[in-house]
Amino acid sequence: MSTKKVRVAIVGLGFGAEFIPIYKDHPNAEMVAICRRNEVELNRCGEKFGIFKRYTRFEDVLNDPDIDAVHINSPIPDHAPQSIAALKAGKHVACTVPAATSLAELKELCAAQRASGKVYMMMETVVYSREYLFVKELYDRGVLGKIQFLRGSHQQDMDGWPDYWPGLPPMWYATHCVSPCLAILSTPNQPAHADGVSCHGSGRIREELIKRYNSPFAVETATFSIRGHDVCAEVTRSLFDTARQYRESFDVMGSNVSFEWQQVEGEEPILHTRGLPEPQIPRRIRVPDYAGRLPEPIRKYTGAIHDATHLSFVQGGGHGGSHPHLAHNFLMAVLGLQPAFPDAPTSANWTAVGICAHESALKNGEKVKIPEF
Numbered sequence: 001m002s003t004k005k006v007r008v009a010i011v012g013l014g015f016g017a018e019f020i021p022i023y024k025d026h027p028n029a030e031m032v033a034i035c036r037r038n039e040v041e042l043n044r045c046g047e048k049f050g051i052f053k054r055y056t057r058f059e060d061v062l063n064d065p066d067i068d069a070v071h072i073n074s075p076i077p078d079h080a081p082q083s084i085a086a087l088k089a090g091k092h093v094a095c096t097v098p099a100a101t102s103l104a105e106l107k108e109l110c111a112a113q114r115a116s117g118k119v120y121m122m123m124e125t126v127v128y129s130r131e132y133l134f135v136k137e138l139y140d141r142g143v144l145g146k147i148q149f150l151r152g153s154h155q156q157d158m159d160g161w162p163d164y165w166p167g168l169p170p171m172w173y174a175t176h177c178v179s180p181c182l183a184i185l186s187t188p189n190q191p192a193h194a195d196g197v198s199c200h201g202s203g204r205i206r207e208e209l210i211k212r213y214n215s216p217f218a219v220e221t222a223t224f225s226i227r228g229h230d231v232c233a234e235v236t237r238s239l240f241d242t243a244r245q246y247r248e249s250f251d252v253m254g255s256n257v258s259f260e261w262q263q264v265e266g267e268e269p270i271l272h273t274r275g276l277p278e279p280q281i282p283r284r285i286r287v288p289d290y291a292g293r294l295p296e297p298i299r300k301y302t303g304a305i306h307d308a309t310h311l312s313f314v315q316g317g318g319h320g321g322s323h324p325h326l327a328h329n330f331l332m333a334v335l336g337l338q339p340a341f342p343d344a345p346t347s348a349n350w351t352a353v354g355i356c357a358h359e360s361a362l363k364n365g366e367k368v369k370i371p372e373f
């Protein structure tokens, strides 16, 4: 294990603050600085976590030579401009989802990453959630057989969320349901990328919500093709005026075994095994925890509690226990010990599926080609 430490700054301290204790405890990180615009809130966060370098201006973070890497958690429209500026300033970049809101931004982001030679990683929580890691492990071990179909959904009611959310086209924030469909088919040397998407818009949100992004749809549902694979994936998204408990789901249909996400919170997912007598085909299963893949000091952040008889998960083990896995992968990539997953081209592809899907919905489902990055 390397003893080198990456000096990290976190930008945006809503969701972003959840990563502060993880970097503080990671043996290869030094949690050196935090940044948000509101000085009172900035100081409150700094006092709470004992972080003394505090910035209200993003530009000042980039000018600080004692910062190696920035982890960006600002509002969606800022993700690409801030990531590009940080790469150009010579910083490694981790950025929350989505990577950008236009294809032009994605191209510029990939170009900036290539030119800088620094790490860029989109911090997609789903592909480090314990459910995803479990299904990926089953697939890699051959248990599922051949993958025949993939399906993801992400439904959330965003009424009352900050300024940039109202009316956002659902597919502009689609990486949580797109990413597992592509990640599961990827190998370290061969990422699976989507190459074309067809999407339909359905229903209509309130008129006052439509104006901001000129996007009328309550639900957007898309199918996309994957370069080099005969598998089709289907994803569904809603953000406003649609009744549904929060759900990020991922189903995999395999030739031998299929995985199906639980309907509601608190249930367990189902494995369907082909060839068994009918009543035994579906079986609810307990998904294991993957904290053992992490350095010991940050294992506690997956939210799993182990005792002699059972394994349970506590609230706060954010997004399926993904947060410490994300921070760890990013740090290992910065140290050159493993590739960033997803790296810049893969982050761009996952994000572009949603951007092109919305374009397709506006063209009544016409298939849109996804550019290569």
Ligand SMILES: NC(=O)c1ccc[n+]([C@@H]2O[C@H](COP(=O)([O-])OP(=O)(O)OC[C@H]3O[C@@H](n4cnc5c(N)ncnc54)[C@H](O)[C@@H]3O)[C@@H](O)[C@H]2O)c1
Pocket (backbone or CB within 6 Å): 011, 012, 013, 014, 015, 016, 035, 036, 037, 038, 056, 057, 058, 073, 074, 075, 076, 078, 096, 097, 098, 123, 124, 125, 162, 319
């Ligand atoms: N599962 C996930 O991956 C997941 C979950 C939650 C949030 N997110 C993403 O995280 C981001 C932040 O979400 P949130 O709910 O914390 O939002 P928020 O609006 O509550 O917080 C945004 C933070 O960014 C700061 N900020 C805004 N503009 C800035 C600037 N120019 N320079 C520096 N700081 C700036 C704000 O002060 C605030 O601290 C969003 O893009 C959201 O999509 C991802």
